[in-house]
Amino acid sequence: MTSSAIAAPAMGARRKPIDGWRWAGRLFLLLMLFFTAVPMIWMLLTSIKSGFAAMQFPPQWWPAEPTLASYQKLLDPQNSVGQDFLRFFWNSLYVSSITTVLSVAVAVPAAYAFSRFHFPGRRFLFFSVLLRNMFPAVIFLVPLFILMRFLGLVNTHGSLILTYMTFGLPLAIWLLKGFYDNIPIQLEQAARIDGATRFQAFLVVVMPLSVPGIIATAIYSFIGAWNEYIYAYTFLTRNDQLTLPVGIQRFFSENTADFPGLMAASFMMSVPVVVLFLLLQRYFVRALTEGAVKH
Amino acid sequence: MTTVTTGQPAAARAVTKVRSGIFNQAWINRADYLYVLPALVVMLIVIAYPIYYTIDLSFFKTPPGLQLKDKEFIGLDNYTAILTSEVFWRVTLNTIIWTLASTVFSFILGFGSALALHRDFIGRGVLRAILIIPWVISAVAASYIWKWIYHSEFGVIGAVLMQLGLVSRPPNFIDSVSTVLPSLIVVNIWREFPFAMIMLMAGLQTVPEQLLRAAKVDGASAWQRFWHVTFPHLRGVSTVTVLLLAVANFNSFIIPWIMTGGGPSNASHIWITHIYELAFGRQRWGVAAAYSVLLFIILMTFGYFYVRALSRGEKGADA
Numbered sequence: 228m229t230s231s232a233i234a235a236p237a238m239g240a241r242r243k244p245i246d247g248w249r250w251a252g253r254l255f256l257l258l259m260l261f262f263t264a265v266p267m268i269w270m271l272l273t274s275i276k277s278g279f280a281a282m283q284f285p286p287q288w289w290p291a292e293p294t295l296a297s298y299q300k301l302l303d304p305q306n307s308v309g310q311d312f313l314r315f316f317w318n319s320l321y322v323s324s325i326t327t328v329l330s331v332a333v334a335v336p337a338a339y340a341f342s343r344f345h346f347p348g349r350r351f352l353f354f355s356v357l358l359r360n361m362f363p364a365v366i367f368l369v370p371l372f373i374l375m376r377f378l379g380l381v382n383t384h385g386s387l388i389l390t391y392m393t394f395g396l397p398l399a400i401w402l403l404k405g406f407y408d409n410i411p412i413q414l415e416q417a418a419r420i421d422g423a424t425r426f427q428a429f430l431v432v433v434m435p436l437s438v439p440g441i442i443a444t445a446i447y448s449f450i451g452a453w454n455e456y457i458y459a460y461t462f463l464t465r466n467d468q469l470t471l472p473v474g475i476q477r478f479f480s481e482n483t484a485d486f487p488g489l490m491a492a493s494f495m496m497s498v499p500v501v502v503l504f505l506l507l508q509r510y511f512v513r514a515l516t517e518g519a520v521k522h
Numbered sequence: 523m524t525t526v527t528t529g530q531p532a533a534a535r536a537v538t539k540v541r542s543g544i545f546n547q548a549w550i551n552r553a554d555y556l557y558v559l560p561a562l563v564v565m566l567i568v569i570a571y572p573i574y575y576t577i578d579l580s581f582f583k584t585p586p587g588l589q590l591k592d593k594e595f596i597g598l599d600n601y602t603a604i605l606t607s608e609v610f611w612r613v614t615l616n617t618i619i620w621t622l623a624s625t626v627f628s629f630i631l632g633f634g635s636a637l638a639l640h641r642d643f644i645g646r647g648v649l650r651a652i653l654i655i656p657w658v659i660s661a662v663a664a665s666y667i668w669k670w671i672y673h674s675e676f677g678v679i680g681a682v683l684m685q686l687g688l689v690s691r692p693p694n695f696i697d698s699v700s701t702v703l704p705s706l707i708v709v710n711i712w713r714e715f716p717f718a719m720i721m722l723m724a725g726l727q728t729v730p731e732q733l734l735r736a737a738k739v740d741g742a743s744a745w746q747r748f749w750h751v752t753f754p755h756l757r758g759v760s761t762v763t764v765l766l767l768a769v770a771n772f773n774s775f776i777i778p779w780i781m782t783g784g785g786p787s788n789a790s791h792i793w794i795t796h797i798y799e800l801a802f803g804r805q806r807w808g809v810a811a812a813y814s815v816l817l818f819i820i821l822m823t824f825g826y827f828y829v830r831a832l833s834r835g836e837k838g839a840d841a
Binding site: 333337400457489 | 551554555556557558561562564567569571572573575576579631634635638639641649651652653654656658659660661662663664666667671673675676678681684685715720724744745769773775776780794797798801802807810811814818821824825828
């Protein structure tokens with residue numbers, strides 16, 4: 228794009244409208260940056276105010292006496308708020324990690340099969356997997372609650388793990404299939420000729436190549452489980468079992484005025500997923516689009 | 523395959539008669555199903571059973587509590603009760619506004635951002651990452667951040683408007699019937715536009731550079747190049763993106779639930795929050811199940827177009 232613009236210096240008259248579009252794009256991006264970042268900045272600024280300073284009008288645009296008191300309170304295992312928060316944090320971490328491991332383990336063979344094999348019903352199965360993705364949690368809540376009661380899983384993390392895993396599967400399979408579709412089948416054929424069984428070819432040739440896809444799928448499973456709210460809200464009642472989104476909601480419905488605390492908790496809840504996303508951004512973005520955009 | 527065929531000569535002989543039959547194909551490929559089996563088993567338990575159960579329950583009058591032994595068959599009464607209630611139409615209108623506005627604006631903003639980010643410049647990667655963050659963080663956190671921004675006394679938007687002298691007192695964003703839905707839609711767009719942006723950014727990379735250059739040589743303006751070259755190439759990915767956004771928005775729950783709980787006076791109730799309240803708030807399980815079935819039918823319609831859009835993509839890839 229830029230090279231062709233440079234290569235045509237004679238067409239000075241033509242370059243004007245292009246610059247116009249470019250400036251419009253920059254202005255637009257600036258506005259989007261403002262729209263995106265201001266709420267997050269305001270969250271951070273509020274979280275370092277005292278409760279009193281947050282409740283002022285007009286607000287202190289910049290905190291007059293910045294304090295980390297809210298964070299200290301949330302992270303202090305000595306007081307009850309800190310105990311609760313750290314427990315919620317641990318619960319979320321536990322549930323999300325187990326869900327991620329199990330989802331990947333189940334999704335990998337399924338996605339591979341959808342990508343490579345041509346058994347009857349393959350298309351039907353694939354689309355029913357995708358269609359599941361469309362139905363909201365609410366439809367499943369009552370029957371699942373009864374099912375969990377039957378399995379004795381109510382008020383356990385097992386109920387969440389089972390549910391998250393199932394509802395994460397369609398997306399996981401879909402993402403991984405996109406990756407397998409782009410691994411040339413000739414590689415496996417070569418391995419087969421060299422005497423590997425089909426399963427060995429899958430394990431030794433395809434698996435290592437699909438590591439980026441597996442990483443991406445794992446991130447999605449983790450973030451999905453970490454942010455999930457409605458099942459946790461419905462299946463768990465015991466305070467010591469709650470995951471972060473529900474725990475924070477419970478806690479702050481009792482302390483409605485503590486906005487710095489709420490903002491600090493919202494920030495801390497976002498840290499793990501944002502860090503994960505920033506570190507593994509490449510895989511994350513590629514995976515989502517691998518299936519939707521054909522190369 | 524070799525491992526399979528050696529063991530069963532008799533079976534293999536038996537099926538050669540119906541070589542083209544679907545069962546024959548299934549039998550020959552039976553090892554393939556093993557790969558899909560774990561996923562299928564889990565999905566059957568957690569998905570097929572609940573769907574069957576919900577449909578069944580929608581024909582019953584249910585007592586409160588989940589003591590469903592005492593339910594009573596009442597045919598289609600739950601459905602008629604829903605369709606004749608005033609709340610239903612209010613909530614349906616809200617859902618349509620919510621879904622349409624969220625989808626259209628998320629798509630437009632995402633499209634614009636993708637186009638603007640397509641050309642390389644300093645800080646592009648950082649900017650892209652910042653724009654995606656709202657989509658990554660929890661909707662619960664997003665709801666609380668915006669609830670605080672919209673706060674009727676100490677909200678930052680109200681304060682800015684006051685300082686600029688645009689209003690005489692802080693406006694009510696989420697406590698007023700007329701402004702609550704648009705205010706929540708803004709929050710939803712904040713969270714959803716990055717998704718459209720990611721999808722379209724990937725789509726833009728598939729637009730052949732040569733075509734754009736050829737169009738330029740032929741004297742096409744920037745707008746003409748966009749409209750006749752770029753845009754047609756993005757039709758497939760745009761369709762999928764819009765459908766996915768529409769489904770996600772139709773299924774939203776967290777933002778209205780945390781920020782307003784559907785209030786004030788149902789002004790921000792959408793289908794999902796309403797169903798949730800019917801079931802777990804008022805314990806009218808039968809009615810909630812009937813609602814879910816209606817929802818199901820609507821989503822299947824969406825689903826039809828979704829599968830069609832995706833199938834077209836698959837065929838295109840094979841060709």
